[in-house]
Amino acid sequence: xxxxxxxxxxxxxxxxxxxxxxxxxxxxxxxxxxxxxxxxxxxxxxxxxxxxxxxxxxxxxxxxxxxxxxxxxxxxxxxxxxxxxxxxxxxxxxxxxxxxxxxxxxxxxxxxxxxxxxxxxxxxxxxxxxxxxxxxxxxxxxxxxxxxxxxxxxxxxxxxxxxxxxxxxxxxxxxxxxxxxxxxxxxxxxxxxxx
Amino acid sequence: xxxxxxxxxxxxxxxxxxxxxxxxxxxxxxxxxxxxxxxxxxxxxxxxxxxxxxxxxxxxxxxxxxxxxxxxxxxxxxxxxxxxxxxxxxxxxxxxxxxxxxxxxxxxxxxxxxxxxxxxxxxxxxxxxxxxxxxxxxxxxxxxxxxxxxxxxxxxxxxxxxxxxxxxxxxxxxxxxxxxxxxxxxxxxxxxxxxxxxxxxxxxxxxxxxxxxxxxxxxxxxxxxxxxxxxxxxxxxxxxxxxxxxxxxxxxxxxxxxxxxxxxxxxxxxxxxxxxxxxxxxxxxxxxxxxxxxxxxxxxxxxxxxxxxxxxxxxxxxxxxxxxxxxxxxxxxxxxxxxxxxxxxxxxxxxxxxxxxxxxxxxxxxxxxxxxxxxxxxxxxxxxxxxxxxxxxxxxxxxxxxxxxxxxxxxxxxxxxxxxxxxxxxxxxxxxxxxxxxxxxxxxxxxxxxxxxxxxxx
Ligand code: SF4
Numbered sequence: 001x002x003x004x005x006x007x008x009x010x011x012x013x014x015x016x017x018x019x020x021x022x023x024x025x026x027x028x029x030x031x032x033x034x035x036x037x038x039x040x041x042x043x044x045x046x047x048x049x050x051x052x053x054x055x056x057x058x059x060x061x062x063x064x065x066x067x068x069x070x071x072x073x074x075x076x077x078x079x080x081x082x083x084x085x086x087x088x089x090x091x092x093x094x095x096x097x098x099x100x101x102x103x104x105x106x107x108x109x110x111x112x113x114x115x116x117x118x119x120x121x122x123x124x125x126x127x128x129x130x131x132x133x134x135x136x137x138x139x140x141x142x143x144x145x146x147x148x149x150x151x152x153x154x155x156x157x158x159x160x161x162x163x164x165x166x167x168x169x170x171x172x173x174x175x176x177x178x179x180x181x182x183x184x185x186x187x188x189x190x191x192x193x194x195x
Numbered sequence: 196x197x198x199x200x201x202x203x204x205x206x207x208x209x210x211x212x213x214x215x216x217x218x219x220x221x222x223x224x225x226x227x228x229x230x231x232x233x234x235x236x237x238x239x240x241x242x243x244x245x246x247x248x249x250x251x252x253x254x255x256x257x258x259x260x261x262x263x264x265x266x267x268x269x270x271x272x273x274x275x276x277x278x279x280x281x282x283x284x285x286x287x288x289x290x291x292x293x294x295x296x297x298x299x300x301x302x303x304x305x306x307x308x309x310x311x312x313x314x315x316x317x318x319x320x321x322x323x324x325x326x327x328x329x330x331x332x333x334x335x336x337x338x339x340x341x342x343x344x345x346x347x348x349x350x351x352x353x354x355x356x357x358x359x360x361x362x363x364x365x366x367x368x369x370x371x372x373x374x375x376x377x378x379x380x381x382x383x384x385x386x387x388x389x390x391x392x393x394x395x396x397x398x399x400x401x402x403x404x405x406x407x408x409x410x411x412x413x414x415x416x417x418x419x420x421x422x423x424x425x426x427x428x429x430x431x432x433x434x435x436x437x438x439x440x441x442x443x444x445x446x447x448x449x450x451x452x453x454x455x456x457x458x459x460x461x462x463x464x465x466x467x468x469x470x471x472x473x474x475x476x477x478x479x480x481x482x483x484x485x486x487x488x489x490x491x492x493x494x495x496x497x498x499x500x501x502x503x504x505x506x507x508x509x510x511x512x513x514x515x516x517x518x519x520x521x522x523x524x525x526x527x528x529x530x531x532x533x534x535x536x537x538x539x540x541x542x543x544x545x546x547x548x549x550x551x552x553x554x555x556x557x558x559x560x561x562x563x564x565x566x567x568x569x570x571x572x573x574x575x576x577x578x579x580x581x582x583x584x585x586x587x588x589x590x591x592x593x594x595x596x597x598x599x600x601x602x603x604x605x606x607x608x609x610x611x612x613x614x615x616x617x618x619x620x621x622x623x624x625x626x627x628x629x630x631x632x633x634x635x636x637x638x639x640x641x642x643x644x645x646x647x648x649x650x651x652x653x
Contacts, residue, residue: 017505018387018487022619027600031259031272033233033279035340045621070388073421073487074619075598076323077231078339099391099423100323100337107341156355158216169341170244173349176211176219180351183210183221188455190448191223192311193250194290 003166004109007090008136009063011127012054017068021080021101024072030079038079039086054087058131065092066123072101081108091137093144095120106159107169111137113144119151139163197462199359200428201394204334204459208317210351217353223316225346226302227254227289229280230600231321235344236283246287248350253311254284254291257301259600262563262590266294273601287347300566300592303327303534307411308568310440314429314456319346324534324616326417329426330410331433332459334394336424357423358393358468361461364401366476371650373544374409375536375614375633377401378416379481379491380473387489390422393468396461397427401475407436408540415535416616419488428460482521482646483618483631485509490618494521494636494648512620513628514608521646524630528611529560529641530623531587531634533597536614537565539572541634545614546581548638548652554586555644561588561603563595587641599624612640 029041046052053059065084071094072080081104084092091111105112115123126133126146135146139160144151162169173180198206211219225248232254239245246252256277261268266277277294284291292299298309303324306312314332319325321343328335338352346352364377395417402410410427417425434453437443444452479493486509492499498519501507510517515524531537531545542564554560562582564570570592573579579589596603597615605611605627614637615622618629630646639649 015504016508017503020487020617020619022598022617022622026621026625027598030230030600031270031276033237033276035234035237045625070391070421073387074323074418074617076321076337076339078234078321078341096388096391098388098421100339103342104339107339158353158355169353170242170345170348173219173345173351173353176351177349179211179219180221180349184350187221187223188451190444190452191316192313192442192444194224194253194311194442195250 001109001166001168004111004163005140006136006138007063007111008134009090010059010061010131010133011064011066011123011135012059012062013124013127014053014065014067015124018070018073019067020074021072021077022074024080025077025083030077035082036086038083042083042087061088063088063090064135064137065089066120066127067092067094069095071097073098076100078104078108081105081110085110093120093123093137106163109163111139111163113137113153115144115151115153197465199461199465199467200332200396200426200459201334201359204315204317205356207315217355220317220352220354222319222346222350222352223251224306224311224318225252226306226318226320226325227252227343228258228302228322229256229276230258231340232283232343233276233279234340235347238344239347244348246289246347249288251350252289252347253306254280254289255299255302255305256280256292256294258594258598260294260593261601262593262595262603269601297567300568301534301537301594303415304538304565304569307331307407308440308566310437310443313437313443313452314433314459319352323418324415326422326425327411327415327534329414329417329424330407332426332429332456334424334426337418360390360393360395360422361467361470362395362397363399363470363472364397364475365399365472366401366474367404368401368475368478371635371653372478372480373633373635374405374412376478376481377475378413379483379488379631380478381471382416382420382488383481383491384473385420385471387419387487388421390417390420393422394424394426395422397425402427403430406540407432408538411538412535416488419616429456480633480636480649482636484513484515484521486512486618486620488616488618488631492521494646496521522648524646525610526558526612526640526645527609528605529558529637530563530596530611530613530615531561531637532563532565532595533615534565535616536634537563537569539569541614542569542573542578545634545638546578548635548649549585549642550581552585552642554641557644558641560586560641561590563590564592566592585642596623598622612637612646
């Protein structure tokens with residue numbers, strides 16, 4: 001994975017709570033066998049109406065998605081962050097994220113940042129009122145900055161380190177193969193094997 | 196220190212702990228299906244890695260299999276996905292139940308019925324409803340495709356410790372009220388995100404009284420209120436279910452396993468980060484009215500007044516007016532299936548409502564057994580004849596209209612009584628409207644043509 005440290009760009013607001021991954025990328029697009037190419041199908045059903053916020057010209061090219069609580073709930077499909085990334089988003093800011101979605105974002109190199117409701121509200125309003133407004137999501141300093149504000153955010157230190165270093169998580173785990181082997185040698189004999 | 200079951204299981208699976216890093220957990224069973232695995236296998240291939248423990252990995256085809264006509268009936272992309280799974284499993288020597296095989300079925304149905312899902316295990320799968328396996332006192336949760344690749348390669352998963360929640364369900368379930376109504380009742384109270392960052396243990400007399408099928412239904416929907424995993428302490432019901440299953444331990448190994456399994460309860464005084472209690476005797480059959488599983492009311496109730504933007508959008512999508520009695524909602528389709536409610540007991544419960552009755556002329560109804568094993572068991576009991584005589588379609592196993600990746604989908608605007616777990620917009624087909632409920636409730640809706648309190652038909 002390429003290192004990720006800072007994203008600067010314009011915001012697109014999706015002012016809804018509980019956006020589920022079935023909406024982010026509907027099931028009919030999960031038949032692809034690649035990790036890329038999902039961008040055109042992002043929020044497919046919501047965009048079918050023709051007036052969805054992401055298709056408004058003033059939000060074209062936005063790289064930061066600002067949205068409501070519990071974003072990414074439901075299905076574990078990693079296709080959701082893949083689609084967001086393919087569409088052009090590099091960071092997502094919300095009051096909270098569903099657990100599996102959040103983990104998937106980190107693996108995908110998508111910065112998912114949690115801020116309190118009030119600050120997210122400010123960003124959603126700002127994006128709607130002034131679509132040209134720029135924000136910086138800075139993983140190094142752990143803050144979201146814009147004109148006249150800087151909001152600090154907490155992030156899991158290990159995930160932060162992996163993103164900043166562009167570390168290969170499988171490679172990290174493989175450093176501990178001897179411990180894994182030792183653990184395996186002590187497993188109960190009656191634990192089931194598939195064959 | 197007194198520990199919860201989740202903590203005991205966690206401690207027993209820690210390969211490595213290091214300050215500032217997530218714990219490295221060992222995975223006892225990794226379940227794989229065609230939709231969330233292709234990119235993981237591709238990643239392995241590109242990095243020259245192989246599957247560390249094919250003997251602890253099991254693959255099945257479930258999400259996009261056609262429920263009639265075999266693999267030939269699949270669209271090109273679905274078929275490609277299934278063929279690719281077969282190629283990947285062959286290359287990595289992973290056992291696979293492919294379409295047409297005796298044990299093929301929904302991943303969360305086949306693990307338990309083969310006896311592969313056992314107390315005390317850590318089980319993962321690239322699927323959020325992996326929480327189902329927690330019914331056996333296993334720590335089971337869904338993972339993304341990158342994590343699938345990581346587990347294939349190392350059989351381990353780095354995980355941050357999660358918090359513990361307890362849900363105590365006391366009392367006794369009234370007639371016509373099921374495990375599905377327990378979990379819908381819980382979600383109705385907690386909302387759909389309260390479980391975030393937590394594992395939940397379900398306990399209390401009403402949980403103890405549930406069969407394994409019922410417990411799986413409850414744990415299955417843990418993810419619908421945001422919890423990563425649900426679990427229930429194993430007991431005699433669990434052991435009786437497992438005894439004699441193909442992969443269950445036998446002889447002296449069975450006795451050794453039992454000794455360990457019996458220790459898997461939360462210690463007296465173990466502390467939880469949050470506790471919820473509900474009284475099962477007060478529960479009624481539940482039905483969702485909206486577009487998430489928390490938008491749910493008892494069937495005797497009415498569509499509520501919206502309390503948020505989300506509610507308003509849901510009412511619009513569902514084409515419902517607040518104040519409408521649930522029982523006045525007409526139904527076009529009925530789906531009895533999914534990893535929530537397509538086990539043998541679910542089919543029996545639905546069949547008992549249907550026996551001697553007929554599907555309403557305006558309704559199209561189908562039963563999709565959770566696995567081919569369930570299908571055979573049902574046919575041995577003659578349940579297929581009951582369903583067919585009543586006008587139900589009787590299909591082969593798969594996820595089917597739970598998510599509509601095959602041709603089993605709702606047309607735009609169609610309204611479905613469904614035993615599945617998600618009523619998200621478009622889940623069962625673009626523009627389709629889903630009302631979640633128990634198998635007997637769905638069966639009752641099929642024969643009356645509208646949402647109805649199944650207790651009126653018993
Ligand atoms: S039945 Fe539905 S919820 Fe269960 S695994 Fe299949 S698609 Fe997922």
